[in-house]
Amino acid sequence: MDFLIQLFTDPVAFWNSHTLLISQIGINSILASSMFVVLYSGQLSLAAPGFMAIGAYTAVLMDLYWHTPLALNIATGTAFAGVVGVAVGLPVLRLRGVFLAIATIGFIEALSLGVILNLPITGEGLGLKNPNADPLGGINIVLVSLAAVVFLLWRLTKGRLGYAWTAIRQDELAAQSQGIDVARYKLIAFVVSALLAGFAGGAESHLNFFVDPNEYGVPRTVQVLTFAVLGGSGNVLGPVVGALFLTTLPYVFQQAGDYIGVVSGVILIAVIIFRPQGIVGRGGFAFVRPRWWPRAQVRAPSTR
Amino acid sequence: MGQQILNAIFIGSIYALFAVGYTLVFGVLDILNLAHSAVFMLGAAVTYTLVVNHGQSFWLACVLAIVAAAFMGLVIEYICLRPLRRRRAPPIAALISTIGLALIIVAAIEQGRPGTLFAWLWVDGANPVTMPPGTFPNPTWHVAGLTLEGSKLAVVPVSIALMLVLGYVMRFTQVGRGLRAVAENPRAARLMGIDVDRLISLTLVISSALGGLAGILFGVALGGISPYIGRDSVEVRGLAVIVLGGMGSIPGAVLGGYLLGFIEVLAVVLLGSNVRAGVAFAALFLMLVLRPQGLFGAQLRERI
Numbered sequence: 327m328d329f330l331i332q333l334f335t336d337p338v339a340f341w342n343s344h345t346l347l348i349s350q351i352g353i354n355s356i357l358a359s360s361m362f363v364v365l366y367s368g369q370l371s372l373a374a375p376g377f378m379a380i381g382a383y384t385a386v387l388m389d390l391y392w393h394t395p396l397a398l399n400i401a402t403g404t405a406f407a408g409v410v411g412v413a414v415g416l417p418v419l420r421l422r423g424v425f426l427a428i429a430t431i432g433f434i435e436a437l438s439l440g441v442i443l444n445l446p447i448t449g450e451g452l453g454l455k456n457p458n459a460d461p462l463g464g465i466n467i468v469l470v471s472l473a474a475v476v477f478l479l480w481r482l483t484k485g486r487l488g489y490a491w492t493a494i495r496q497d498e499l500a501a502q503s504q505g506i507d508v509a510r511y512k513l514i515a516f517v518v519s520a521l522l523a524g525f526a527g528g529a530e531s532h533l534n535f536f537v538d539p540n541e542y543g544v545p546r547t548v549q550v551l552t553f554a555v556l557g558g559s560g561n562v563l564g565p566v567v568g569a570l571f572l573t574t575l576p577y578v579f580q581q582a583g584d585y586i587g588v589v590s591g592v593i594l595i596a597v598i599i600f601r602p603q604g605i606v607g608r609g610g611f612a613f614v615r616p617r618w619w620p621r622a623q624v625r626a627p628s629t630r
Numbered sequence: 631m632g633q634q635i636l637n638a639i640f641i642g643s644i645y646a647l648f649a650v651g652y653t654l655v656f657g658v659l660d661i662l663n664l665a666h667s668a669v670f671m672l673g674a675a676v677t678y679t680l681v682v683n684h685g686q687s688f689w690l691a692c693v694l695a696i697v698a699a700a701f702m703g704l705v706i707e708y709i710c711l712r713p714l715r716r717r718r719a720p721p722i723a724a725l726i727s728t729i730g731l732a733l734i735i736v737a738a739i740e741q742g743r744p745g746t747l748f749a750w751l752w753v754d755g756a757n758p759v760t761m762p763p764g765t766f767p768n769p770t771w772h773v774a775g776l777t778l779e780g781s782k783l784a785v786v787p788v789s790i791a792l793m794l795v796l797g798y799v800m801r802f803t804q805v806g807r808g809l810r811a812v813a814e815n816p817r818a819a820r821l822m823g824i825d826v827d828r829l830i831s832l833t834l835v836i837s838s839a840l841g842g843l844a845g846i847l848f849g850v851a852l853g854g855i856s857p858y859i860g861r862d863s864v865e866v867r868g869l870a871v872i873v874l875g876g877m878g879s880i881p882g883a884v885l886g887g888y889l890l891g892f893i894e895v896l897a898v899v900l901l902g903s904n905v906r907a908g909v910a911f912a913a914l915f916l917m918l919v920l921r922p923q924g925l926f927g928a929q930l931r932e933r934i
Contacts (some may be wrong), residue, residue, distance in 0.1 A: 370722065417919045424662060428873050431866060432915035440908020471735055483714030544866050550663075555726050587737020594730035595710060603813070617715055 329577045344577075346533070351573045352468035353530045356552035358565030359475050360522035366483065366516035366557040368495030370427040372547040373414065373506055376434035377520040379542035380525030383448055385528040386456045386537050392491040398549050400528035407524020408517055415516035419509065422498075431544060442539045454537040464533045471529065472566075475522060480562045482518075491515060558604025567606050631899070632776050636705050638895035640782045640851070640887065643789035646887025647844040648864045649871035650793055651837035655879030658813045658833045661724045665706050666841050667860030667868065668732035673699045673842030674737055674849030674859060675752055678746055688766045694848055695775040699842020703834035704897070706731060712827065732860075743906060752857075761855030781851045788847065792840065793884050809833060813878070817871065870914045 332340045338354035341348070357374055364371040388399045418429050442448045449455075483489050490511045493501040502508050532539055549572075557568020575590050576582075582589040597605065648670055655663045667749035671907040673695045680691035686814065709726035742752030769780040808829050811819040820826050849855040871890050875882025888912060 362786065421922055424656075425873070425918060428869050429918040431869065432911045432918065435866060435910050435911035436915055440905055440912055441822075443908070444905060446810075467870060504691055545861070552726055552729060556720055584741045585737070587740065588734050591730045591734030591737060594733065595727045598719075598723050598726045598730065599713045599717075602714055602717050602723040 329574070329580060330428065336388060342369070345465050347573070349465045349468045349533055349579065351570055352465070352472045352535070353526050353551060354550075354569035354573050355472050355566040356468075356475055356522055356526040356529070357481055357550045358557065358569045359562075361550050362527065362559055362562070362565040363479065363515050363519040365554055366488075366495065367491035367512055369419070369512060370423055371418075371428050371430045371516060371519065372432035372551060373411075373433055373516075374519065374523040374550050375542040375544075376430075376437045376547040377411060377523035379434075380407045380410055380529070380530035381437060381524030382529030382537055382542075383442070383454070384524075384623065386454055386531050387447065389456070389458055390454075396532060400525065403528035404521055404525040407527070408521045409515040411520025411524075412513070414484075415513050417514060417521070419512045431547070434542065434547060436540050438539060442542075447538070449537075452537060453539055456531060456535055456537055459535045460531055461533050461535075461578045464529065467532070471525065476562055476566060480484040483562060487511070487514065490539070503617075505529065511619075517559055551552065552594065556594065556604060558601075558607035560603065560608075562607035563604045564604050568604070571605065632774070634895050634899055636778070636782075640785055641889075641894070642888035642891025643786045644844050644851075645842055645848070645864065645867055645871050646793065646884045646888075647669065647892050649788045649868045649875070649883040649887050650796065651840040651844070652868045653872045653875070653878055653883040654796075654833055654837045654840075656872065658809060658830065659711070659724075661711065661728075661835075662869075663706065663728050663837070664708065664725060665702075665728040665731040665735070666837070667701045667865035668735035669699050669838045669841045669860075670845035670848070670864055671707075671739065671857060671860035672702060672735055673845030675845075676763060676842075676847060676858070677749075677846050677856050678759060679752055682759075682762065686709060691711050695846055696839050696842050700835045700839040701741070702735075703836070703838030704831060704840075706838065707831045707834040711830070736857050736861065750871040754856075756857055758856035758859075759853040760855065761850060766850060779851070784850055785847045788843075792843070793880070796836070796840075797852060800855050803852060805829070867873070867910070868905045870910060872918060873914060886919070 357378070360377075375487050381400070384403035384406045385396075385399040388394050388402060389396070394402075413431055414430075417432070418426065421429050441449050483491070485568075490501070490506050493504065493506055498508055505555055522574060527542075553568040553572055554565045554571065555568070557566065558564030572590070572594075575593065576586045579586060579589050601607070648666070652663065652666050655661060676695040676698050677688075677691045680694055686694070694921070706728065710731050711724055714724050714727060738748050738851040739752045740756050742748040743755050744753050771778040786848055800809065808819070808824045809832075811822065811824055812826055812829050816826050819829075824898060844864070845860070848859065867890060871886040872878075872883050873886070874889055875884070875886030893911050893913055894907075897905060901909060
């Protein structure tokens, strides 16, 4: 409760004492937006942490070996993630639904367990020290870019691209028969998602003094998927709200102490059951009368 | 090499047993039940707690752990799946609610220390523990340079027998016919007078009991029981197995389980233990890209 009270009574002190948390919310929001793009085009791709890892390692390694400026590092990391996104997307996007999800899990696990843990340059399993990180100053980059990302996605979803994605999500076959180049629009969505995830990875690496290879595995992808679906994947703001909600949950329920995992699980189930479409989205709460609940008495209209 | 082949068969049996439960739920409901790995962990944890902390006999503990796992199946159905089915929510919503339940189970076990709320369930927190020697008969033979441990050997016939029984039930009994009808088309099955909700509950109970049993066998034969064994050892591998075998196919899951066991052991022998997991996932990725219908093609594509 202290958390919320401080937020409303003393926002400046809140900002100063929770800078890292706010940055993390921003990073998580960008990641959730990257998941949003693929979900919006009807693809269950779970590759985000893989592209994050590419963005993060590229940015940190460039800084360590070439001492290039930060903007260039992050831009290169993002671009590299996009290139890998094209290379992975081309073969994978023939798959649908759960098959795509599992193929992308195969990709991130092969990348983190097979490549990153075995390359000498990435520090193998020990991770990579990043002495030039700036945990407090990074917040500006994160928040500005989050605003830019949300605006950009909002414009995209309202344009030609967004309508094509919606059509593909609702019925791929019908979209194809209307002359929409399904494969091309799917690949665009996949690559945009990879770019966003690569950018989030590069920006996140600037906030931490240490790049931990274990960060980029399946638990992370499950977390990001939860942000996007819980927030609502039909609206640009949904993933941001989902990331905000779930990242602050442990702080809002500080009394739960060690049981925060249990409490978060209960809240997660409750939210998804009462709002299956996500927090942001159309429609009200989905209340369904349980079988044992007495039925409202409806009198039959008289036939006289 | 002989020892490695034995290991492959042994670990493959556990993967298969775990994946059969996974694929059963997917085959009937088209939903990935991500709480399955938490149930796997619960089976091992409950057995350990009953034997070590409550002084019960090993066999009674096994039976009670399977009952507990089967009960978790009912919890999954009544809390995570049925409310969403009533609301006609998309399958991805059920994915999130089962993630929530897995989070609760793992967090509850993780927080189990003496004097806490869950001390009756678990007292070792996040530490891995191993069954004390002598709790179960474990005769060991040395034949032709191979070490044969009773506990590991027992896994193979137990798994195979159970999977055969399940196959028989699915093919030749009234319940199995009902389940296959539900898998084919729930609406038509309901019109034919099949109680769909009851059969789905039954599916979850069978699936979770098998998952719990797989956990017990894993914990007994390999030790290192911790709140994370489900997530770390079988969750993603289970997905790999059901994809290798063709989604929703029980014989496919069995063959896929043994195949994954062999791939992993082969990767260790040929390339060293560092790349074991990475190779398995790279194989999964290639497999999906090259043969999305599963390794065994159309013959096993018939659901469950």
